[in-house]
Structure formats: structure tokens, C-alpha cells
Amino acid sequence: xxxxxxxxxxxxxxxxxxxxxxxxxxxxxxxxxxxxxxxxxxxxxxxxxxxxxxxxxxxxxxxxxxxxxxxxxxxxxxxxxxxxxxxxxxxxxxxxxxxxxxxxxxxxxxxxxxxxxxxxxxxxxxxxxxxxxxxxxxxxxxxxxxxxxxxxxxxxxxxxxxxxxxxxxxxxxxxxxxxxxxxxxxxxxxxxxxxxxxxxxxxxxxxxxxxxxxxxxxxxxxxx
Amino acid sequence: xxxxxxxxxxxxxxxxxxxxxxxxxxxxxxxxxxxxxxxxxxxxxxxxxxxxxxxxxxxxxxxxxxxxxxxxxxxxxxxxxxxxxxxxxxxxxxxxxxxxxxxxxxxxxxxxxxxxxxxxxxxxxxxxxxxxxxxxxxxxxxxxxxxxxxxxxxxxxxxxxxxxxxxxxxxxxxxxxxxxxxxxxxxxxxxxxxxxxxxxxxxxxxxxxxxxxxxxxxxxxxxxxxxxxxxxxxxxxxxxxxxx
Numbered sequence: 001x002x003x004x005x006x007x008x009x010x011x012x013x014x015x016x017x018x019x020x021x022x023x024x025x026x027x028x029x030x031x032x033x034x035x036x037x038x039x040x041x042x043x044x045x046x047x048x049x050x051x052x053x054x055x056x057x058x059x060x061x062x063x064x065x066x067x068x069x070x071x072x073x074x075x076x077x078x079x080x081x082x083x084x085x086x087x088x089x090x091x092x093x094x095x096x097x098x099x100x101x102x103x104x105x106x107x108x109x110x111x112x113x114x115x116x117x118x119x120x121x122x123x124x125x126x127x128x129x130x131x132x133x134x135x136x137x138x139x140x141x142x143x144x145x146x147x148x149x150x151x152x153x154x155x156x157x158x159x160x161x162x163x164x165x166x167x168x169x170x171x172x173x174x175x176x177x178x179x180x181x182x183x184x185x186x187x188x189x190x191x192x193x194x195x196x197x198x199x200x201x202x203x204x205x206x207x208x209x210x211x212x213x214x215x216x217x218x219x220x221x222x223x224x
Numbered sequence: 225x226x227x228x229x230x231x232x233x234x235x236x237x238x239x240x241x242x243x244x245x246x247x248x249x250x251x252x253x254x255x256x257x258x259x260x261x262x263x264x265x266x267x268x269x270x271x272x273x274x275x276x277x278x279x280x281x282x283x284x285x286x287x288x289x290x291x292x293x294x295x296x297x298x299x300x301x302x303x304x305x306x307x308x309x310x311x312x313x314x315x316x317x318x319x320x321x322x323x324x325x326x327x328x329x330x331x332x333x334x335x336x337x338x339x340x341x342x343x344x345x346x347x348x349x350x351x352x353x354x355x356x357x358x359x360x361x362x363x364x365x366x367x368x369x370x371x372x373x374x375x376x377x378x379x380x381x382x383x384x385x386x387x388x389x390x391x392x393x394x395x396x397x398x399x400x401x402x403x404x405x406x407x408x409x410x411x412x413x414x415x416x417x418x419x420x421x422x423x424x425x426x427x428x429x430x431x432x433x434x435x436x437x438x439x440x441x442x443x444x445x446x447x448x449x450x451x452x453x454x455x456x457x458x459x460x461x462x463x464x465x466x467x468x
Contacts, residue, residue: 148383155376159368168363169380172356173387176394201394212386216379219295223375 006091010099017076018107024069029111032065033118040122050123055185058119059178063145066108067167070149073104074157083157086221093221094214101143101150101213108142128191137188137195140202141181147206148173151213155220177205235439242432249425257422266336273329275427277351279434280322284354284385286438287315287361291381294374306449309374312381314441316361318434323355350392357384 001009018025039057043049077083086096119125127134149170156165171178184198253271260267290312297305330348331341342348361384365377 155379156364156368158372159364159376161367165364165367169360172353172360173383175353175356176387176390179394201390205390208386208390209383212383216382219375220379223372 001091003092003095006095007098007102010096011102014073014100014103015106018103024072025107025110027072028065028069028107029114031068032061032111032115035061035064036115036119036122045123047124050125051128051189052186054119054123054125054189055182057123058185059141059181061115062108062112062142063171063174063178065111066104066145066149067163067170069104069107070146070153070170071163071166073100073150074153078157093218096221097150097154097214097217101147104146104150105139105143108146109139112138112142125189127189129188129195130191131188133188133195133199134185136199137181137184137202140199140206141177141184143206144177144181144202144209145170145174147210147213148177151217151220154217158223177202180205231443235436235443238432238439239436242429242436245425245429245432249422249429252422252425257419258416260419263337266333269329269333269336271422271426272430273326273333274423275430276322276329277326278427279431280319280326280351280354283315283319283322283434283438284358284388287312287319287358287381288385290315291378294378295382298375305374307446309378310442310445310449311438312374312378313365313445314438316358316365316381317441318437319358320355320362321437322430322434323351323358326351327355346392350388353391354388357387 036057039061043053045053074083077086086093149166152169152173153166156162156169159165180198180201184195184202187193187195187198249271253268257268257271259265260270290308293308294305294312297308327348330351334343335341361377361380364380365373368376
């Protein structure tokens, strides 16, 4: 089987599993919704203020929500010792990683699509900048979260307090990406500055860390 | 047995020299060096802030190199890999100590010079992130079960090393309030020659202190590894002895 065949098989398996249970997407969606509502309740922002803070809140909500899904995505593989079988299989480990990361990308993007209208309602938003740029920023930002998140969820798999470990590692590493997403989103919403620089930062961050994750995933998967 | 004795006496001599260097540097910094023109005596914290910040940028490289050696030797030469891992953890702990010192002295200075404790400036944020990354590195080491700790920590160290330059660049685009680097920072940079000895001695003293901490922690970690190996051997041998 070719490399992309392996990636596609892993991706299909994850999508199928999720389609049957719908656990992580539903959980993530509701969790993100709660975070959005709590922030809106706490600050009760006017339209002008919410443009300033909405970018930050959106990504914080997605970040917190994706922790739940990312932890779940590998626990699933531990049931019935599937992960040990993966380790023995001749398929390239990075294909397993890529398939899982792509599946998580699809889940988080789905949450974003559902959440977007609610977000606009609760924060009275309409973008003063070029709204179509969200179509670039959202996937880039999501991939930055999900790629490293999938990797570190696998890394934290055999630690004590697994659920706690992921945010402890992922947040510091993702800091530049988080800054990029939040600044780009705020720039689009307020229309005061150009998000182009932050988009370039996200592209660079994604390329570098996707490569590092794929190179080191075998080490993490096989760590004994 | 003799070798460990030599190491111990070298360590004691090194510690004595370090303490002497730090004592001399403190005298130079607090008494001998001239009072700075605009900031007054507050500027003397410079002799502690800049050396600790320089050193807290140096020890992460020790950690990274040791981690890379660990990953390389992991399968080829496990005993050497363990030594590399001991260097890595020692360097990570010294990094946390020095970057904490740098942040604390920076806050004190910032409060006196700018009137604020903290600002989201490029250098401050990068240093804070460096601190966060190495604290999370130590957390990972603490929380992961034995056996895989070293590999996972080495992988995280590689990530951390890649992350810091990205943060530095990204935040430089964002905002900068911290003064430009005093050394190699352009035509107006540099300090008065009369301040140079105090600065130089402080760099030397704190670098020696850092190396001392590193080696001390390394020796400690090596002993821990040895006792762990002995315990593991005993556990393997115990059922064999019972059978006899």
C-alpha cells in the first residue's frame, strides 16, 4: 500500500469510529459553546469591545475544547491493545500520525463551522476587515493546534495524569501559533491592521512543526 | 574509588573558586563600579540581570545537545545514552533556575526603571516562554512513568528548542519595549569601560556557579540511575536465588 493509501486508511478508520459514536465531536461542541457563553456572560461586551476580544475568546474556546477530543483520540487506540498492533504493523508510523491529525482537523473544523453562527450571535460580530480571510486563518490555526496536539497526546499517553499532561505541554509550545491566530482574527475583525504577517507566521509554524512531528513520531510511538 | 575522590576534590576546589569569584564580582558590582548617570544605583541590578539572562540562553543548548545525543545513543549505546540524559535533566534544571532569576531581577528593574512590573515585550515574553517550556519539560519528567521518561523528554526538548526562536521573531513583530541589546546592539550600545570589570566578573562567577550546579546535579542523577539499575538487577536475581 502506498504511503497516502495508509494515511487514507487511518483517516477513514477514525472518521468511521467517530461517526458511529459521535462522542468527541459532540463533547467538544458543547464544551466550546459553554466557554463562549461564559465569556459573553462575564464581560457582556459591546460591539466595539467584542471585536477586540472575540479573536482571543474564540481560540481559547477552541483550544480548551480540542484538549478533550485530542485526549480521546489516542485512548480509543488503547482499547483492545490496538496501539500495540499499530506498533507492530509495517505501515509507516508517520502515516498513522498524519491520518489521526487529519481526522482531528476535520472534527475541530466541524465544531468551528457549527460554532461560528452562535459566536456571531453572542458577540454581535461583523467583520470590518476582509471576512473571506477567515477561510485561510481558520484552517491554518486549527492545523497548528491539532498537529502538535495529536503529537503530544501520543507523547502523554503513558504518563500519569494523562489528561492534565496535554495542556501542560501543548500550551507553551503553541504560544507563537496562538498569538498568530488571535492577532490575525482580531486584525480581520477590527480591520485596523493587516493579518498577512500573522498568516505567514502560521504557515511557517505549520510547515516546521508538521515536519518535526512526522520525523519524531516513530520515536514517541516506540518509546518503551 | 580513586577516581571519584579526584572528582570530589576537583569539585571542592571549583566551588571555592566560584564562591571567591562571586564574592569579588559582588564587591565590584556594588561598591567599585561607578553609579550610572540616569538610573542611579538601580542600574547595579544590570550586573545580575544580564549575566543570568545570558546564561539562561546558554544552558538550553546544553540540554538540546544532550537530548540529541540521547536520541542517537538510545538504541546504539544505552549506557552512554543514560549519561547524556543525566546532562539533559541537569541542564534543564539549571535553565529554570537562571531564567527564574532573570525574570525576577528583570521585574524588579522594570518596576524601578519603567514603573511597571511586566510588559508583553519581545524579550520578556520569550524569556517567560523559555521558563514555561522548561517547567513543562520538568513536569513531563516528573509525571511520566519510568522507562519512557528519557525518550519523551528528549523529544520535548527538540520541540522547545525549535519553538523559542519562532516566539522571539513573532513577538518582535508584535511589540518591543525592552532596550536593544546592550552588547552588539548597534552604534550606541555598549557600556562604559569602567563598568566592564564588574560585568565580566559577574558573568564569570555566575557561569562557574551554573557549571557547578550542572555537575552536582549530574553526579546526583548518575547515582540515582545506578541505584535504580542495582534495584532492577536485584529484582531480576531474587527469584533465581529462591529457586536454588
